Amino acid sequence: MISYEDVGGVHIKYLHHCHRQLWLYLRGIRPEHLSSTVQLGEAVHDTSYSRHSPVDLGAARLDFIDGERWVHEVKSSARPGDADRAQAYHYCHQLHRFGIDVEGAILHYPATRRTQRFPYTAEAAAQAETDIAQVLAVASAPASPDRLPRSRCRGCSFTDYCWTE
Numbered sequence: 001m002i003s004y005e006d007v008g009g010v011h012i013k014y015l016h017h018c019h020r021q022l023w024l025y026l027r028g029i030r031p032e033h034l035s036s037t038v039q040l041g042e043a044v045h046d047t048s049y050s051r052h053s054p055v056d057l058g059a060a061r062l063d064f065i066d067g068e069r070w071v072h073e074v075k076s077s078a079r080p081g082d083a084d085r086a087q088a089y090h091y092c093h094q095l096h097r098f099g100i101d102v103e104g105a106i107l108h109y110p111a112t113r114r115t116q117r118f119p120y121t122a123e124a125a126a127q128a129e130t131d132i133a134q135v136l137a138v139a140s141a142p143a144s145p146d147r148l149p150r151s152r153c154r155g156c157s158f159t160d161y162c163w164t165e
């Protein structure tokens with residue numbers, strides 16, 4: 001069973017997309033290598049910010065932290081979504097736990113040349129705590145949560161698993 005300390009960015013992302021996706025992932029089902037969406041994300045990541053060294057926090061992996069204590073992360077999507085913001089807060093939460101009081105996160109979207117700042121406020125910290133609690137609640141569910149409406153499953157690497165009758 002996953003612990004509080006083990007909750008990472010992928011868990012937070014799946015929490016904000018689909019609880020069933022999170023539940024399957026937590027049980028070791030890993031179809032990501034089949035997903036072209038994930039491969040695209042890795043390719044964007046590899047080519048966009050190669051001059052920086054990633055920061056490995058164990059459960060969280062960040063692209064880099066600048067001299068003014070902002071976390072930077074490169075995204076393959078075109079614009080910020082709810083899951084991106086939640087992940088950004090989670091990384092800040094992790095760093096604060098390690099004693100690094102970052103100011104917030106700056107997300108980079110090379111596909112649209114946009115950046116988005118997410119200051120790490122008291123509300124953001126509370127949201128990060130709530131998200132961790134929700135990941136643990138999904139993890140302890142005895143059965144897989146219901147599927148989303150199929151229209152929201154586009155790009156999910158579990159599509160075959162969920163929708164092959």
Ligand code: SF4
Binds near residue numbers: 162
């Ligand atoms: S295919 Fe749809 S229901 Fe299944 S895990 Fe993915 S998003 Fe959730």
